[in-house]
Amino acid sequence: MILTRDNLLIYRYRNETVHIEPWGANAVRVRATKNPAFPENDWALASRPSAQAEITVSPEGAVLTNGKIRLSLSNNGKITVYNQKDERILEEDTRKFCALKIEAREFRPIPGGDYHLTARFQSLDPNERVYGMGQYQQPYLNLKGTDLELAHRNSQASVPFMISSLGYGLLWNNPAVGRAVFGKNVTSFEAFSTQALDYWIVAGDTPAELIEAYGSVAGTVPMMPEYGLGFWQCKLRYQTQEELLHVAREYKRQGLPIDVIVIDFFHWPHQGDWKFDPAYWPDPKAMIEELKSMGIQLMVSIWPTVETDSENYEEMLENGYLIRCDRGVDTSFIFLDKKTLPFDATNPEARGYVWAKVKEHYYDAGVRLFWLDEAEPEYNIYDFDNYRYYSGPCLQTGNIYPSCYSQAFYDGMKAAGQTNIVNLVRCAWAGSQKYGALVWSGDIPSTFGSMKNQLAAGLNMGIAGIPWWTTDIGGFYGGDPTNPEFQELFIRWFQWGAFCPVMRLHGDREPRQPQYGTTGGYFCASGADNEVWSYGPEAFEICKKYLRLREEMRDYTRKLMEEAHTKGLPLMRAMFVEFPDDPVCWELEEQYMYGDKYLVAPILNLGQRARKVYLPSGCDWRLSDGSQQIFSGGQWTEVRAPLDTMPVFERVRR
Numbered sequence: 001m002i003l004t005r006d007n008l009l010i011y012r013y014r015n016e017t018v019h020i021e022p023w024g025a026n027a028v029r030v031r032a033t034k035n036p037a038f039p040e041n042d043w044a045l046a047s048r049p050s051a052q053a054e055i056t057v058s059p060e061g062a063v064l065t066n067g068k069i070r071l072s073l074s075n076n077g078k079i080t081v082y083n084q085k086d087e088r089i090l091e092e093d094t095r096k097f098c099a100l101k102i103e104a105r106e107f108r109p110i111p112g113g114d115y116h117l118t119a120r121f122q123s124l125d126p127n128e129r130v131y132g133m134g135q136y137q138q139p140y141l142n143l144k145g146t147d148l149e150l151a152h153r154n155s156q157a158s159v160p161f162m163i164s165s166l167g168y169g170l171l172w173n174n175p176a177v178g179r180a181v182f183g184k185n186v187t188s189f190e191a192f193s194t195q196a197l198d199y200w201i202v203a204g205d206t207p208a209e210l211i212e213a214y215g216s217v218a219g220t221v222p223m224m225p226e227y228g229l230g231f232w233q234c235k236l237r238y239q240t241q242e243e244l245l246h247v248a249r250e251y252k253r254q255g256l257p258i259d260v261i262v263i264d265f266f267h268w269p270h271q272g273d274w275k276f277d278p279a280y281w282p283d284p285k286a287m288i289e290e291l292k293s294m295g296i297q298l299m300v301s302i303w304p305t306v307e308t309d310s311e312n313y314e315e316m317l318e319n320g321y322l323i324r325c326d327r328g329v330d331t332s333f334i335f336l337d338k339k340t341l342p343f344d345a346t347n348p349e350a351r352g353y354v355w356a357k358v359k360e361h362y363y364d365a366g367v368r369l370f371w372l373d374e375a376e377p378e379y380n381i382y383d384f385d386n387y388r389y390y391s392g393p394c395l396q397t398g399n400i401y402p403s404c405y406s407q408a409f410y411d412g413m414k415a416a417g418q419t420n421i422v423n424l425v426r427c428a429w430a431g432s433q434k435y436g437a438l439v440w441s442g443d444i445p446s447t448f449g450s451m452k453n454q455l456a457a458g459l460n461m462g463i464a465g466i467p468w469w470t471t472d473i474g475g476f477y478g479g480d481p482t483n484p485e486f487q488e489l490f491i492r493w494f495q496w497g498a499f500c501p502v503m504r505l506h507g508d509r510e511p512r513q514p515q516y517g518t519t520g521g522y523f524c525a526s527g528a529d530n531e532v533w534s535y536g537p538e539a540f541e542i543c544k545k546y547l548r549l550r551e552e553m554r555d556y557t558r559k560l561m562e563e564a565h566t567k568g569l570p571l572m573r574a575m576f577v578e579f580p581d582d583p584v585c586w587e588l589e590e591q592y593m594y595g596d597k598y599l600v601a602p603i604l605n606l607g608q609r610a611r612k613v614y615l616p617s618g619c620d621w622r623l624s625d626g627s628q629q630i631f632s633g634g635q636w637t638e639v640r641a642p643l644d645t646m647p648v649f650e651r652v653r654r
Contacts, residue, residue, distance in 0.1 A: 002062045002073065004055050009064045011077050016105070018077065022051035024217045026067040027202035029173075030079065034107045034115065039195050043173045044161075044430035046219045069168075069203040078104065081168070083203045089168040090201060093120035093186060105197055117174075117191040119199070126184040128166055129586055131207075131574060132463040133180065134159030134428070135441055139449075141456045141574060141589040143182050150178040150190070152427040155442030159430050159464040160189070161214055165576075165586055169210035171218070171430060173198040207463070207577045208569060214465050215568020219434030221468055224561040225420040227297045227369075228438075228468075229554050230259030231547055232504040234299075235530035236476075237264035239516045240280045241287050247531055252294045256532070256544065257551040261291065262299040262371060262506070266521030271340055272306030272313060274354065275361035277520035288366035299369035299424065300362055304354075304405055305332075305340040312357065316343060321350035336524060351408035359412060368413075371424040372406050410435040428466055433568075438468040438502060446475030446486065446507065451493055452590070452604045458500065459592055462570025469572070470502040474530075480510045481534045488606060488643065490535050491542050495646035496602040498546040498553075499594045501560075501571040505530065542644045560595045571595060579616040582634075588614055598624070601639065601647040613639050613647055620652040 003010040011018040015034045023029040023045065031038055042048075053066045061074040068084040076097070081090040092104035107115040130143040135157040140146060143162070150158045150172075160172035160180065172180065176191035189199070200217065204210040233251065238244040244263060251258040269277045276284045291298050306313050306322060316322050322341040323332060332341050344350045358370070406423040413421050421436035428439045441457050444450045454471045461469045474490040481487070497503045509528035516522055528534070532543035550557075560571045570577070573593040575585035591601045591613060599621065601613045615621045617634030625645060630652065631637055639647040 002057060002075065004057060004062070007051075007053055007055075009053075009055055009062055009071075009073060011073055013077055016077075016107070018073075018079075018105075020064055020071060020073065020079075022053040022064070022066040023200055024049040024051055024202070024213060026069050026204060027051070027200060027213060027217070028053075028064060028066060028069060028071050028081075029198070029200045030071075031196055031198045032105050033196040035195055043175060043198065044171060044218045045173060045200060046431055046434060047217055049216055067203075068205075069201070081201060081203070083167055087167075088124055089164070089166045089203060090170070091122045091124060093122055095120075107197075110193060112193070114193045114195055117176075117178075117194050117197055119172075119189045119197055121187045123183060123185050123187055125166060128164055130162050130164055130182045130187075132159070132162040132169075132460055134464050134466070135439070135457040135461050135469075137444070137450075137453050137457070139452045139456050139589075141459055143460070145184065146182055148180045148182075150176070150180055152429075153442075154426065155444055157427045157429075157439060157461070157466075159428055159432070159461065159466055161218070161430055161464045163207055163210045163463055167203060167205065167210075169202045169204070169214055171200040171214065173200055173430070175429065206580045207574075208580075211463060211465070211569060211577070212567045218431045218465055220566070220568040221433045221564050222420050222422075222436050223565045224468070224558075225422060226558075227259040228422055228502060229557045229561070230503070231257055231550060232260040232262065232299070232502065233258055233531065234262035234264065234504060234506040236506070236508040236527040237266060237524070238262075239513075239521075239526050241282060241284070245287060245290060248291055248294060248296055250531070250533075251296075254533075257547050258296055260297045260299055260369060260504075262301065264301045264371070265303060265373060266524040267300070269520045270307050270310040271303055271335070271338060272310030272316070272343075274302065274312070274357040279519055280517060280521075284362075285365045292366065297369055298367055299371050300367050301371040301373050302358065302362075303373050304342040304345065305335065306343055307338040307340045309338070316350070316353065317341075319349070319353070320344070321347060321353055345405040345408065351404070351411070355408045355412035358409070359416065363413070363416065368418065369422055369424070370409050372409060373426060406432070406435050406437055422468075430465065433466050433468065436468075437466065438470065439466055440469070440504070440506075441471045443476040444472060445477050446479035446489060448489060448492075448605055450475050451489070451496070451602070455496075455592070455602060455604070456589065458572050459570075459574045462501075462572050463574065463577070465568060467564035467568070467570040468501055470500055470504045471497070472506040473497040473504060474507045476507050478510050479507060481528060481530070482536070485606060487535050487539050491539050491643060492603045492646070494532075494539075494543055495546055496600070498550045499572075499598065499600045499648070501564075503550050505532070509534075538643070545644065556595065556597065563595075575599075575614075575616065579618070582616045582618070584614055585616055597651050599649040599651065601641075601649075603641050603646055609642055610638055610640050611647065612636050613649065615649065619654055621649040622652050624648040624650050 001012045009020040018032040064071045070082040072080045079092045095102040106118040163169040172189045174191045176194045178190040181188045202213045424438045479486045513526040533540045563569045575588045578593045579585040621631045
């Protein structure tokens with residue numbers, strides 16, 4: 001049975017109800033359930049822009065039209081979506097209507113009352129190209145042919161918004177742990193435990209239009225503060241106040257640009273104390289004031305874990321501010337021989353408690369930047385009341401897990417008068433961007449293969465609506481600064497880092513430093529030196545060149561940050577985002593645009609001293625090596641890449 005009500009198209013058959021409604025310009029939201037009512041959550045759909053659809057019902061079914069998108073609903077419940085050219089862009093799997101009897105919307109009951117949901121669509125074109133979906137540790141920018149886990153892990157962030165070369169964008173608006181498969185025959189999305197199907201689809205003429213439309217309903221980042229535009233210095237880990245100040249003073253003595261310096265983990269007496277250990281950080285306020293006098297902001301790493309020795313453990317346990325275990329001992333995991341429980345970031349009171357501690361010991365001393373390390377975010381949250389696993393939003397607020405952890409800081413800082421809020425986080429879900437989430441790609445290996453993976457990850461994160469993104473320059477795991485091969489990797493990564501949304505140096509270098517002290521975090525040893533002068537004189541000179549280049553681009557980077565804030569556009573843009581009419585640009589995976597002006601071609605192999613670069617048609621290009629040589633667009637060119645230079649072209653408009 002097909003019904004209409006106001007701006008809503010309704011389909012009912014047996015115990016399934018489907019709701020289809022306009023949701024913003026050129027977009028529709030599709031929901032289905034076999035429960036008596038739909039869940040109240042809108043999940044990532046933070047806003048509902050006004051849109052008036054045209055709905056017509058005929059003996060063959062119904063059609064809903066909203067601008068450039070048209071959705072057809074047959075009498076037997078099949079959904080087909082068209083663009084304004086009357087081309088099919090999405091069609092539910094039709095194998096239900098043959099001997100296979102495979103459902104396009106399959107609800108399989110599971111214990112506890114929920115369903116294992118699978119949504120299946122036909123692959124209308126085996127040459128379709130798919131992008132977005134967040135951050136995965138694989139080298140493929142085009143996701144067609146891939147099988148993706150929808151869950152958070154260290155270095156993996158599922159952000160299930162995708163765009164297609166067929167001219168549509170789709171948000172899988174379901175926070176459940178699951179799976180997405182982009183096959184040549186079928187595209188499918190799974191939720192292992194959920195109450196309803198929920199997706200949002202938009203049609204548009206260009207990828208940029210699709211990304212902007214998604215930003216209009218899921219939210220955009222705040223405006224990046226000025227300190228986010230420059231260079232961030234970090235290592236695992238500065239162990240004392242004097243060590244950190246020595247590094248900051250050396251940057252200023254040498255006249256090197258630096259905006260942020262980071263105090264990483266285990267600067268506290270115990271996990272869950274949320275304050276500096278006075279044995280090693282005797283006067284944080286004076287330290288912060290000296291840094292500010294040098295024009296440097298301090299970022300502090302904060303963990304959600306609370307060990308049993310913490311001064312806050314008993315109070316948080318008594319008030320129900322810690323997560324619970326289903327059976328056995330209340331210990332989530334053991335880190336450095338300490339039994340810990342994360343605080344319950346789904347509990348607003350627990351979030352308020354943690355922020356109050358952070359405000360007292362960090363914020364009131366002058367800290368305005370927080371590195372919210374989810375420790376090991378592969379534990380996806382479990383709702384004991386409803387027996388359900390979640391990979392995405394908070395259960396009570398509809399916001400994001402693990403980024404509901406960052407929401408505590410977003411809400412607290414906003415209440416304290418901060419407007420341009422930045423939280424460095426390891427994971428994100430759809431909509432995390434509006435909470436000031438700056439995502440870094442986790443604890444990644446220090447290899448050229450890993451560097452290539454991060455390039456794909458950063459571009460797909462931008463397409464998925466997360467424009468604030470960064471990596472550990474040089475990778476996180478290992479790497480000896482005295483090793484020539486690692487020095488080359490570091491140089492190539494540093495060059496690329498100058499053209500990332502945030503340029504941040506971090507890593508756990510070898511050999512490890514000896515333990516310092518006898519109390520607090522002393523047992524967590526630090527990595528070797530990781531400053532720009534730590535990699536030998538040749539690398540140092542190259543680093544200085546790219547530090548100054550990043551500083552020269554400050555005004556341009558600020559403009560890109562404004563576009564991310566107002567439109568949702570990424571800073572790192574896959575070539576087809578800027579050049580959708582050039583078919584070659586849809587095939588390029590190892591070069592990209594930094595905004596609309598600079599074509600960036602990272603060097604991704606050891607010993608490589610040249611590479612081919614494609615220059616899109618419709619404009620000329622100037623090689624940014626000082627030669628001022630002009631190249632015509634629409635051609636491939638071989639470019640020299642000596643160790644001190646990464647190929648970058650500047651767009652010259654005709």
